[in-house]
Amino acid sequence: MGHQGIERTVQLLKPRCFWVGMYDDVEQWVKKCQRCVLSKMPQPKIHPPMQSFLATRPLEVIAVDFTLLEPATDGRENVLVITDVCTKFTQAFATRDQKADTTAKILLKEWFMKYGVHERLHSDQGRNFESELIAELCKLYGVKKSRTTPHHPTGNAQCERFNRTLHDLLRSLPPDKKCRWPEHLSEVVYPYNVTPHATTGYSPYLLLFGIDPHLPIDALLGQTAEVSAKADWLAAHQRRLKEAHARAKEYSEQKAAERIAFQNDKTYCPPVGVGQTVYLRNRPQGRNKIQDAWQSIPYRVVDIQGTTYSVEPVEGGPMKRVNRVDIRPFVFTPIPTPRKKSNLPRSETTTVNDTELDPGCIEEGVVLEEMCVPRLQIEMDRHAVPSNDRTESSPTSVEVGPEAETVESDTGSNLEVHSLPVPSPRRSKITNAGHHSNPHHEPRSILESVPLDSVTVSQILSSLGTAFFREAVKEVKKSYEVTEDVDS
Numbered sequence: 371m372g373h374q375g376i377e378r379t380v381q382l383l384k385p386r387c388f389w390v391g392m393y394d395d396v397e398q399w400v401k402k403c404q405r406c407v408l409s410k411m412p413q414p415k416i417h418p419p420m421q422s423f424l425a426t427r428p429l430e431v432i433a434v435d436f437t438l439l440e441p442a443t444d445g446r447e448n449v450l451v452i453t454d455v456c457t458k459f460t461q462a463f464a465t466r467d468q469k470a471d472t473t474a475k476i477l478l479k480e481w482f483m484k485y486g487v488h489e490r491l492h493s494d495q496g497r498n499f500e501s502e503l504i505a506e507l508c509k510l511y512g513v514k515k516s517r518t519t520p521h522h523p524t525g526n527a528q529c530e531r532f533n534r535t536l537h538d539l540l541r542s543l544p545p546d547k548k549c550r551w552p553e554h555l556s557e558v559v560y561p562y563n564v565t566p567h568a569t570t571g572y573s574p575y576l577l578l579f580g581i582d583p584h585l586p587i588d589a590l591l592g593q594t595a596e597v598s599a600k601a602d603w604l605a606a607h608q609r610r611l612k613e614a615h616a617r618a619k620e621y622s623e624q625k626a627a628e629r630i631a632f633q634n635d636k637t638y639c640p641p642v643g644v645g646q647t648v649y650l651r652n653r654p655q656g657r658n659k660i661q662d663a664w665q666s667i668p669y670r671v672v673d674i675q676g677t678t679y680s681v682e683p684v685e686g687g688p689m690k691r692v693n694r695v696d697i698r699p700f701v702f703t704p705i706p707t708p709r710k711k712s713n714l715p716r717s718e719t720t721t722v723n724d725t726e727l728d729p730g731c732i733e734e735g736v737v738l739e740e741m742c743v744p745r746l747q748i749e750m751d752r753h754a755v756p757s758n759d760r761t762e763s764s765p766t767s768v769e770v771g772p773e774a775e776t777v778e779s780d781t782g783s784n785l786e787v788h789s790l791p792v793p794s795p796r797r798s799k800i801t802n803a804g805h806h807s808n809p810h811h812e813p814r815s816i817l818e819s820v821p822l823d824s825v826t827v828s829q830i831l832s833s834l835g836t837a838f839f840r841e842a843v844k845e846v847k848k849s850y851e852v853t854e855d856v857d858s
């Protein structure tokens with residue numbers, strides 16, 4: 371009834387029918403409906419447990435991502451964001467496109483040559499980040515490459531969160547400067563780097579360079595940077611930087627634990643094990659408001675790492691890595707099988723066949739009645755021998771006579787079994803039975819149903835004469851009236 375779900379289907383059935391366990395049957399039927407499984411999202415929504423993405427030291431992991439803004443006067447509309455995961459130090463670079471060569475040039479000239487080579491590069495699965503050029507650059511500098519699962523931006527949460535912050539900072543520019551936002555990009559990113567971060571408690575600038583930034587406000591207030599004249603300045607600087615990193619790491623882990631605890635109330639993730647068959651999320655190109663939410667091709671889970679699942683088609687194909695929210699368990703729809711015939715033994719019957727009767731009796735209007743006469747088992751049960759006294763012997767032989775049946779049992783005694791006589795066919799007393807008076811249903815005259823004798827014929831003729839005489843009198847009267855009118 372329109373695949374409306376459990377509650378609405380039950381409401382349709384209640385006024386019309388009822389059976390014991392109706393709600394459970396409807397629930398199981400709807401949950402196993404293949405069209406409902408493929409076309410609808412599961413309720414409640416899947417919320418896998420949240421996992422933190424942290425680094426232990428500066429330049430261990432950097433995350434990159436592109437964000438698209440309004441075109442500036444010089445035609446640039448793309449921003450490449452590069453963030454150090456440990457220190458939260460971030461740089462943003464305006465570009466004209468998102469090609470792989472543009473990405474590689476900025477990484478090499480603006481990051482590697484200024485801040486150093488990192489250990490791991492983390493990004494989404496964009497074609498520019500997964501290109502052979504970026505792979506060769508990482509191989510040349512010994513950088514490992516990691517990526518998020520498709521359509522799962524929370525896997526690169528550091529860059530995604532800064533993108534929102536960058537949009538807010540650029541939105542605060544005056545209207546006359548917004549059309550030239552690439553010129554003011556460094557001006558809005560620098561205050562972000564020199565301000566203490568909510569996750570670490572220190573400014574990204576301090577955690578990366580080890581010194582407090584000197585701001586223009588410090589010069590206006592007459593404050594100068596403290597310069598130590600001690601010979602162990604380097605050791606003190608290292609000790610101070612080490613303490614800052616340790617505190618920042620501890621504070622970051624504490625904040626991550628708070629976020630995870632906050633998200634635990636929303637966690638809903640039914641377990642899916644290795645080897646289980648699943649469906650993948652369907653994401654067609656273009657408009658997809660009425661398209662199926664899940665692909666009909668079944669996949670098998672081959673590996674699980676946290677909330678990342680490695681799956682491959684059941685019928686064979688390339689392996690894919692997807693997030694838990696993009697899979698749902700496969701639902702087997704049982705095919706109704708025909709009801710099996712009963713194997714219970716039938717009682718032997720004697721049936722009256724039409725071929726055994728005289729063919730001429732059918733023409734005489736004989737009504738045949740089928741009679742099923744079961745054989746008598748009374749005498750067999752009376753002379754039955756207990757099962758423990760029976761011995762294996764040769765198969766029993768049966769001799770059937772015209773009036774009785776003689777059965778030789780396993781013990782050798784002869785038992786006589788009487789059968790009921792077959793009744794004779796019942797004959798109809800109607801003289802014209804079996805003959806139709808009008809087999810072709812032709813129309814009949816009413817005169818055929820009345821016997822025509824001399825008296826009846828005379829009555830009909832007299833009636834016709836009287837009718838003709840009356841009509842003649844009427845015609846004469848009409849002609850006489852017309853003649854009088856003409857004379858007058």
